[in-house]
Amino acid sequence: MGSAARKVPLCIPDMGDDEIAAAAEVIRSGWLAHGPKNHDFEEAFCHFLGVKHAVSVNSCASALFLAVHASGIKGEVILPSFTFVASANAVVTGGAQCVFADVDYETCNLNPAAVEAAITPRTEAIMAVHYGGQVADMEALAKIAARHKLLLIEDSAEAIGATQGEKKTGAWGLGCFSFYPTKNLSTGEGGMFTTADQALADKCRAIAGHGVASSTWAREKKEKPWLRAATYAGFNFRMSNLNAALGAVQMKKIEPMNAARRKHAASYNLKLNKDLFDLPVERPGFTHVYQMYTVKAKGFDRTLFLAKMREKGIGATVHFDPAVHTQPYYAELAASKVPLPVTDRLTANILTLPIYPQMSEDDVAYVAEHANAAAAACRT
Numbered sequence: 019m020g021s022a023a024r025k026v027p028l029c030i031p032d033m034g035d036d037e038i039a040a041a042a043e044v045i046r047s048g049w050l051a052h053g054p055k056n057h058d059f060e061e062a063f064c065h066f067l068g069v070k071h072a073v074s075v076n077s078c079a080s081a082l083f084l085a086v087h088a089s090g091i092k093g094e095v096i097l098p099s100f101t102f103v104a105s106a107n108a109v110v111t112g113g114a115q116c117v118f119a120d121v122d123y124e125t126c127n128l129n130p131a132a133v134e135a136a137i138t139p140r141t142e143a144i145m146a147v148h149y150g151g152q153v154a155d156m157e158a159l160a161k162i163a164a165r166h167k168l169l170l171i172e173d174s175a176e177a178i179g180a181t182q183g184e185k186k187t188g189a190w191g192l193g194c195f196s197f198y199p200t201k202n203l204s205t206g207e208g209g210m211f212t213t214a215d216q217a218l219a220d221k222c223r224a225i226a227g228h229g230v231a232s233s234t235w236a237r238e239k240k241e242k243p244w245l246r247a248a249t250y251a252g253f254n255f256r257m258s259n260l261n262a263a264l265g266a267v268q269m270k271k272i273e274p275m276n277a278a279r280r281k282h283a284a285s286y287n288l289k290l291n292k293d294l295f296d297l298p299v300e301r302p303g304f305t306h307v308y309q310m311y312t313v314k315a316k317g318f319d320r321t322l323f324l325a326k327m328r329e330k331g332i333g334a335t336v337h338f339d340p341a342v343h344t345q346p347y348y349a350e351l352a353a354s355k356v357p358l359p360v361t362d363r364l365t366a367n368i369l370t371l372p373i374y375p376q377m378s379e380d381d382v383a384y385v386a387e388h389a390n391a392a393a394a395a396c397r398t
């Protein structure tokens with residue numbers, strides 16, 4: 019099946035004529051910086067998630083930083099080490115301290131019992147990371163947060179549209195989303211901050227725009243548009259009108275794009291050899307949106323396996339190794355001395371296979387066939 023020249027990359031963003039037309043419209047309008055498309059994108063995002071406020075920014079890293087910084091958190095934040103380093107970076111650069119808690123091997127998400135055990139008098143927030151498209155157990159985490167009066171931050175970079183019960187990620191706590199090209203919805207670079215708190219949304223919007231409460235676009239309609247009064251010491255975390263235009267188009271396709279990912283995941287689940295791979299588990303009551311299709315290696319050499327997959331033109335890779343607590347900056351911190359056995363085991367075994375909406379059934383079959391063969395050939 020397939021020729022040697024065949025390529026199945028890890029991911030291709032699902033962009034087409036509608037995104038090209040939207041980008042062209044913005045370029046012709048001459049309004050390239052933060053502008054009216056941000057409003058359109060934010061409105062559509064609020065509607066999709068069922069949240070009150072959404073602030074478009076230039077990355078999820080910025081949204082996470084805003085969540086910590088604008089909330090004034092200076093104490094401990096409990097988060098997984100099994101995540102992309104941006105989650106932890108936001109805690110540290112926001113002026114707070116990381117406390118790493120272990121995750122569940124099946125879902126790769128925070129273990130609520132480990133979170134509860136990590137709470138100290140200095141704990142101020144829990145940062146849940148929804149790994150690879152599946153929501154962390156937010157019902158349990160929200161109960162813990164309420165019991166201990168902690169703020170709940172959601173790193174929803176990898177789980178746009180994923181649900182637990184009826185509720186989507188970013189609707190439980192302070193939501194932080196990424197629109198990097200590997201994500202379920204892309205704007206090239208980009209992010210979104212969501213909250214039910216109007217005052218916090220206004221503060222984040224201002225801090226993201228040099229500390230000035232109104233944007234240039236909004237001031238255009240005012241009598242004295244030149245008045246720019248900073249109410250905070252701010253940054254420039256704004257998303258451009260061009261990126262927002264892409265986001266507004268992508269919002270219209272998010273449900274079919276997520277449905278296509280789920281279809282491909284179901285197909286992988288049927289085709290992969292269960293003696294060689296632990297497959298992803300969609301827990302009852304949860305909807306997984308498969309930002310990544312990750313499996314765990316069972317008894318074969320992962321490095322050799324990945325080399326064999328690359329030879330076949332397949333963009334299989336690893337998310338995440340090394341875990342944050344072992345990365346040079348974080349390894350020095352006290353939080354990293356706590357044992358995280360499940361995280362360590364996952365880090366050693368996890369594997370990501372290609373998944374994106376436009377994959378064909380034949381692409382999935384090609385990857386699965388070569389994954390089964392490569393794993394069998396690399397048994398330890």
Ligand SMILES: Cc1ncc(COP(=O)(O)O)c(C=O)c1O
Pocket residue numbers: 076077078079080101102104105147173175176195196197198208209
């Ligand atoms: C869990 C997680 N958090 C944060 C980020 C950072 O997103 P961005 O590149 O938009 O800053 C990513 C992106 O890879 C991620 O996977």
